[in-house]
Amino acid sequence: MKAIIAEKPSVAREIAQILDANNRKDGYFEGNGYCVTWALGHLVSLGMPEDYGIRGFDKASLPIFPHPFILTPRKTKPANSKNFQPDPSALKQLKIIKNIFSQCTSIIVATDAGREGELIFRYIYDYLKCRKPFERLWISSLTEKAIQEGFKNLKKGSEFDGLYDAAKARSEADWLVGINATQALSIAANNDVYSLGRVQTPTLALICQRFQDNKNFKQKKYWQIQLQHRKDYLNFTSLSNQQWEDKKQAEQILKAIEREGKATVEDVAVNTVKEQSPLLFDLTELQKEANRKLGLSADEVLQTAQSLYEKKFITYPRTGSKYIPEDLWSEIPELVRIHNQTDSFKQAISTLKFGNFNKRIVNDLKVTDHHGLLPTSKIPSALTASEKAIYNMIVYRLLESLSEHCSKEVSHITIKVHHYEFSIKGSKILSKGWRAIKGLLSDEISTNLDNNSKNNSDNNQTQEPQLIELPEFKKDDELKISTAKLQEKLTSPPKLYTEADLLSAMENAGRHIEDKEQQKALANIGIGTPATRASIIETLITRNYITRKSKTLIPTDKGEKVYDLIKDQKIVNVQMTAEWEMALHQIESKELNSNHFLSDIKNYTKEITQELLSLNIPQENIPELKCPKCQQHNLIIKDKIVKCPDEQCQWILFRMICGVQLSINNITSLITTGKTPIIKNMKSKNGKKFEAYLILKDDLATSFIFNNQ
Incomplete structure (x- = not known):
């Protein structure tokens, strides 16, 4: 009998049907000489500090360097329990897999064909101390044809040793950095728990830095002059290349231009641009x-x-x-x-x-x-x-x-009034090419041209004239000025990250390194991988470090506090994180030994642990508030909850209310007066924003009071 292990029951079912192994059992399918089971994701993971006999935050035990790492079944934290315990469903499925592996002659690995899929199987294989030979099903789709072709061309399991080495090194590196950094910062913060990670913390730093740059940006007014023209029955505009911060000066220049009444064409640049068709999505x-x-x-x-x-x-x-x-x-x-x-x-x-x-x-x-x-x-x-x-x-x-390139004629005309230069930009389509597929023409072209031609110095982002088809121009032509007007503008702050922008920043982290040689080496290396970047963002949200506001990602008070504590420490170093991603690629291709990589990680972990432990973090001024229910015990105020320490009382208040975290002042007012100040920017289930007072009812549950009540 051959055992097949997939990553999910749904995939196992597809494989079982194709192989005619349709006898459904508890936790697997059987038939035609095959036993098809599944892993339920990460059934086995690296043990936590308590698995090494380390409990609580112990400064003397840091840094923790397990040798060897212990593998344990997946753990969960049951309700009404302070400690993590083995997940019963994981234990059950591991027992089924162990029984199947013990009876089979060989194994076919059908977990997802990638780094994490390989790790899921290998950790199970190692945890069960299995020594049976295994082959790899490596497919890019789950169609019947792809699966059948994959089984005809099974690959040796050893071909993916590099992939496993990279996955294992990534897993152990994340453990070393995450566990030690989290414990070190939490100890420095008087046992307030602040979670840090190898990739999540540099990502948080990107968001916080952009948010603070945006918040601290000082907007400035500036003025440009726009001219209206008409030639060959076509109306179009030109915009001054120069910007003026002095309005009076700009008004004087405007009057001089109005008196002149005409402009002279100084330069005509007309280029044919080929816009290549896009590549497939990754x-x-x-x-x-x-x-x-x-x-x-x-x-x-x-x-x-x-x-x-x-x-x-x-x-x-x-x-x-x-x-x-x-x-x-x-x-x-x-x-x-x-x-x-x-x-x-x-x-x-x-x-x-x-x-x-x-x-x-x-x-x-x-x-x-x-x-x-x-x-x-x-x-x-x-x-x-x-x-x-x-x-x-x-x-x-x-x-x-699959389409041809889009071809367009782009015109950039420079005209002059006195010694002031103005620009006219225009475009016309010569061949639609790939843009005909969805009919994306002028709007996309305008966007692309604007992005390429913006002057971003000192954040003065020049607004370009609308792109239109233009008449023909020759040098020294005279253009009448129909009207001239002054445009008041504001310098633009750095944009807050949308999720798309953040993904780009993570993907292209290596491009922003100042050292040109390092930048060249890391040009196409980001932080995280395509498969993990979404989970990194969700982890930051789950840990209440960032939140979604409209289409942007912004740090919470807690996220900013963490960033302010560690922004000058090595753990936020995006460049180093990008270098590690490159090292993991080299391990996968067997160009680098994983032991060398982990040795560097351990040295780095020692440095950041010492840095974080040495931080002088003042304690937050937490008020002493009596439990409103039992009136005997002071409330415990944590990041996510406020609760009574008495297990008999069990009064609890969750701090996150409709997307807004209750401040210490809110909590104090609620407990002492039964009502908070008005809380703004809360969000209802249908996504609408509202504001209200939070009150404690007679049964000590919370409710809202609105201004019109």
Whole structure:
């Protein structure tokens, strides 16, 4: 008998059906010489400090360097318990897997084909002390054809030792940095718990730094002059290249220009620009696009894409590549023909030239573990709104990538009045190319041109004139000035991060390094991976370090407090985190020994532990408030809850109310007077903002009172 282990029951079910192993048992399928079971995600993980006999925050035990690391079944914290305990469902499934492994002759690994999928299996394999030989099912979609092809071409398990070494090194590095840094900062903060991490803390630093830059930005007024012109029956505008901070000076210049009444063409630059078709989506690019266009979070996009993958409608979503290998190119025309049977895509596909598709997406060297995101040959039905939106994005992106470039003529005209220069910008489409797929023309072109031509010095972002088709110009032509007016503008602060912006910053962390040689080496290295960036953002939200406000990500008071404590410490170093990602890639390709990497991590951990322990953190002024229920004990005020320490009393108040964290002043007022000051910017279940007073009712539960009550 051969054992097969998948990552989820749904995937195990698909494999079992294809292999005719349809006898359903408790925790597995059986039949035709196979036993197909599943892992339920991370069933086994690295042990916590208490598994090494270290309990509570103990300065003397830091830094903690387990040797060897202990593997333990997944743990949960049951209700009414202070301690983590083994998850009963994990223990049960591990017992089933152990029994199956003991009876099989060999194992086929069918967990997700990536770093985390490999780690999930290897940790189970090592924890159970299994020594059976194993092979790897490595597939990029869950269609019947892909699974059958995968079983015909099983790979040796040893081919993925580098992948496992990288996954294990990443797991152990995160443990060393996260556990030691968290304990060190918590000890320095008088046992207030502040969680830190190898990737989450530099990510928090990015958000906090941008937020503070935005908050501290001093807006300044400046003025530009806009001119109206008409030539060959076309109206258009020009904008002064110069900006004036002195309004009176700008008004004097405006009067002089009005008196002159005409401008002279000084320079005419007309260029034909070829705008290449976009590449396929990788996960990060899909998340960024869906955040911008649909307002979905990175995690929502990942979960939606994973659902589409498990329903066999798209290929493996956790990919970091935008290309396909040469041997997959022959399947693309048939994939397009299949989607031509769907009304949604017929119009777009009619613009393509069959037999003459653009092959820009084909590049064997740039395909990583998996190729770029593609739809499969299975046409979906009964999708949710978000699934349909994401699926359509992936299909349209494929069609765009197969199209020709978009060709446009871009004009940049410089005119002069006295010695003041003005610019006129225009554009006209010569060949629509890939932009015809969804009809994205002037709006996208305008955006691209504006982004390329903005003057960002000192945050003075010049607003460009609207892009239009222009008449012909020759040097020394005279242009009449129909009207001239002064435009008052404000310098713009750095934009707060949207989720799309943050994903870009994480993905391109290496590009912002000042040292040019290091920047070159790390140009395409980010922090985190496409598969983990969404979970990093969600972790920061779960830990109440950041929150979503409209479309932006901003730090909470707690997040800013943590950042202010550690912003000058090594743990926020984005460059170092990017270098580690490069090292993990080298471990995966067997260019670097994982022991060397972990040795560097341990040295770094010693340094940050010492730095954090030496911080002088003043205690927050927590008031002594009597429990309103028992009137005997002082309340314990924590970051998330306020509660009575008496287990018989059990009175509790959660500090997060409708998206707003109750301040110490709010809590004090509520307990002492029964009513808080008015709390603003709370959000109802339907997403609408409101403000209200929070009160303690007679039964000591909380309720709202509104201004009109």
